[in-house]
Amino acid sequence: MAQPNGVYITRPALPPLDEVIVHLERIWETHKLTNNGPMAQALEAQLCDSLGLTHLSLTSNCTLGLIATLRALDIRGEVITTPFSFVATSNAIVMAGATPVFADIDPISLNLSPRTVAESITECTSAIVAVHSYGHPCDIEGLQAIADEHGIPLIFDAAHCFGARLHDRSLLDFGTCSVVSFHATKVFNTFEGGAVITRDPEIKNTVDRLINHGIDDEFNTPDIGLNAKMSEFHAAIGLAQLPYVADDIARRGALVARYLEALKEIQGLCPVRPMPEHLVPNNYMFPIVVDAAYPLSRDELFERLKREGIFARMYFFPLISDLPSFRDMPSAARDMLPVAVHTANRILCLPLFPDLETKAQDRIIDLLRAP
Ligand SMILES: Cc1ncc(COP(=O)(O)O)c(C=O)c1O
Structure with missing residues (x-):
């Protein structure tokens, strides 16, 4: 395929347009544009199935997914995290109402080092937010051991991790929760998008509520939430991208x-x-x-x-x-x-x-x- 004059760091992958149109035609038939419609349900199921995941909540991007996850886990106080990441990691911690505490990275993986995390723990530490930078895994065992010892959640900003596998498991399937990005620049894109992954059905339910304004049902809104849902259009793009x-x-x-x-x-x-x-x-x-x-x-x-x-x-x-x-x-x-x-x-x-x-x-x- 002919490339434009410059060679850029990335060039988003796009599926054949006629295959996107087939999905869009279904949206035009149903007039269902958002709020967990058939496209979002199908994408959620196909992603769980193809990646071997238990629960996945589609979001409008990874950043809002991180905020919803931190709120779902009621994280306050200090969150130990890496300074070597995209600003969204720490922005999400602050937006969720917590305080990032930076710890140094490991010189080989360039991810949060369990040694520096252990040194940064205080009585105010409420979670660890680690990043698998470039899709390269953190020392998951080392970080999980610290999280377990202190009874705090281990959350992975897994923005970069779609498709990576470790020990025959998706890299999205570790920790308390992982949050992946489907931004245009990522391995799998829905133009904008993301997902929260967990094995805990209660966390999944809470995230689903928080990304829909905190609404439980028509008459009950128990939480303060966000609008972080994935639209049917973005889910349709995802369905068309997945086979490629x-x-x-x-x-x-x-x-x-x-x-x-x-x-x-x-x-x-x-x-x-x-x-x-x-x-x-x-x-x-x-x-x-x-x-x-x-x-x-x-x-x-x-x-x-x-x-x-x-x-x-x-x-x-x-x-x-x-x-x-x-x-x-x-x-x-x-x-x-x-x-x-x-x-x-x-x-x-x-x-x-x-x-x-x-x-x-x-x-x-x-x-x-x-x-
Ligand atoms: C490590 C990391 N976390 C979070 C994000 C934010 O992802 P999104 O644009 O889907 O909100 C990015 C985006 O590149 C990222 O690199």
Whole structure:
């Protein structure tokens, strides 16, 4: 497929339009546009079935799903979380009425380190919100052990994790709850969208109520809620996308293999590729660390690529803990977060999407070789 002038960090996958129209025609027949209609019910069932999940609540995006989850679990006080994430993780904690407490990340997985989480626990800690960054799993056992010891929920911001599997289970199936994103940029997209996943039917019921204004039935509204439902239009897009996602992941995998092969020969560019045993990756992103052995700094490489129309992304940079809304918090002090600070200054994600042409990828690789 012809690609536009620039090569961007991602290019959303789209199903054939005629297959979308078939789903849209059903909406036009039923006039059911939202409020858990047939499209949403079908998508929920198909996702549970294909991913092997117990309960899933579709939401209008991951951020509102995170807020609804934190409210469903009645999380107040302090929530230990990672500064190395997209701002939505901490925004959701604040919007839910709690306070993020930043702990440093592990240098290999780049995810929340159980050691620093354990050091950050206080009597005010009410939950851990960890992120499986780029779809790479956290040390789930280590974090779960801390959560169990303190009797607090472990929530995964699993925005990046669609399609990743660990020990033959979906990566969305761990912790008290996981929340995934179906944003345009993700492995599986409904344009905008997301879902809350849990094995606990009571949590599922509460989330379902909270994403529908807190309404139980026509006469009972026991909670203060949100409108975070997925519309029938977005669910229809999801139904049309689903048959193609496995193939998209395989195409991402082939491109990742080509990057990995090329990077073996390039000193100073280190792929971030923690591959714990029994992981089937979803190849959502291709992050690299630009270290001192490379002739250019990360920022110089980013600019160099940009001059050639190649738009990589410094993801995650800046750290959430360096943003104006968070930087004055005691846990945001940079000397407390050395691994996160070091990583955020060197990380760069290279373009990766299912229909990235190998010719375009070769051009990127050539530039990396001889910047
Ligand atoms: C780690 C993380 N959490 C949450 C979100 C927010 O997802 P959404 O746009 O679906 O609200 C993103 C978006 O990229 C993300 O990267």
